[in-house]
Amino acid sequence: MLIDFNKAKEVTMPGMNHGTGMMTAKMYNEWKYDCDERFQKLKKNEEELNRIFIHIYGLEEELTPEEEDQYVTVRKADLKRDIKSFSSFAVGCMFGRYSLDADGLVYAGGEWDESKYKTFIPDKDAIIPITDDEYFTDDIVGRFVKFVKVVYGADTLEENLKFIADALGGKGLPREVIRKYFLKDFFKDHCKVYKKRPIYWLFDSGKNDGFKCLIYMHRYQSDTLARIRTDYVHEQQARYRTAIDGMERQINRASTSERVHLNKQLSKLKNQAEEIRIYEEKIHHLADQMIQINLDDGVKHNYAIFQDVLAKIK
Incomplete structure (x- = not known):
């Protein structure tokens, strides 16, 4: 496990199985790809929730559903x-x-x-x-x-x-x-x-x-x-x-x-x-x-x- 101290959550680092792996660039890039996929999926979900609430409260003229990357609740690698x-x-x-x-x-x-x-x-x-x-x-x-x-x-x-x-x-x-x-x-x-x-x-x-x-x-x-x-x-x-x-x-x-x-x-x-x-x-x-x-x-x-x-x- 690797600790994300900014959000106090744990994320998985490549190869962190005790004594059995190598933290290579290839492994890191594979892990990075997984992180980016999770990030984009969560961003899409959060934007869909924004659309729902904007519609419910009739705020289409004031707000947009798009979420800035910095406010998405998981980080990219x-x-x-x-x-x-x-x-x-x-x-x-x-x-x-x-x-x-x-x-x-x-x-x-x-x-x-x-x-x-x-x-x-x-x-x-x-x-x-x-x-x-x-x-x-x-x-x-x-x-x-x-x-x-x-x-x-x-x-x-x-x-x-x-x-x-x-x-x-x-x-x-x-x-x-x-x-x-x-x-x-x-x-x-x-x-x-x-x-x-x-x-x-x-x-x-x-x-x-x-x-x-x-x-x-x-x-x-x-x-x-x-x-x-x-x-x-x-x-x-x-x-x-x-x-x-x-x-x-x-x-x-x-x-x-x-x-x-x-x-x-x-x-x-x-x-x-x-x-x-x-x-x-x-x-x-x-x-x-x-x-x-x-x-x-x-x-x-x-x-x-x-x-x-x-x-x-x-």
Whole structure:
């Protein structure tokens, strides 16, 4: 299933039989054709209802029965939008909001039921790092690749990742394109779909991408920030120190022509390391408070509590 977040309905994506299919352009086009047929059929039905009501109330002089596409209650297929929606559904499965073993919304607070997740297991601590390189094996890209593998199978994994990357656009290898999407655009898209009331919160150190991670608001606990700080921020700081040391040794051995490029990389790493150092102090201050939230207060109120360490909602 693929969630249509704009209308809170589920639609079927091609090949989403666990481990048995490939999301090819051909399969997508077949699914697109089915979507378009449903769209045109519903549009025709809605226009016929309009004609009936216009006739009943004698409004022929004032109204026409034609329905604009944007007001038809199902959507046409759109590859880029649908792949983004698929990515959002994957993140929902990572957090346990959705499950490949149950229809609809599975968890939005309350008692956690592990028995609802068999095919794809949600993230244990509900903290998913987003980095510009593969610093964590279980970062959002690693988990997304695993999700695609579980849904469509190992044999077609690389073809499916390429199909997804091509739909998202951008240059580079499929995993690089997917990483860039999660790093730069996923949260912006999420905020648009949820009308600036995100349920996935982006912890963000700043413009240098020193540190980013997503959490699911409904799985927030009072020690979540402490775990982000000790298990992820501190780990990322250690990785930057190692990377900087390695880069400096590499520069010392490099030729003059190579040093320009390497020094640029070193400068980026140092900027990220400094950014995360400052960020660690901010998150430390909040983590020590062991803040509790009330979901009934809503997204806007709760998000504002952590605004110093969260990405701005645009």
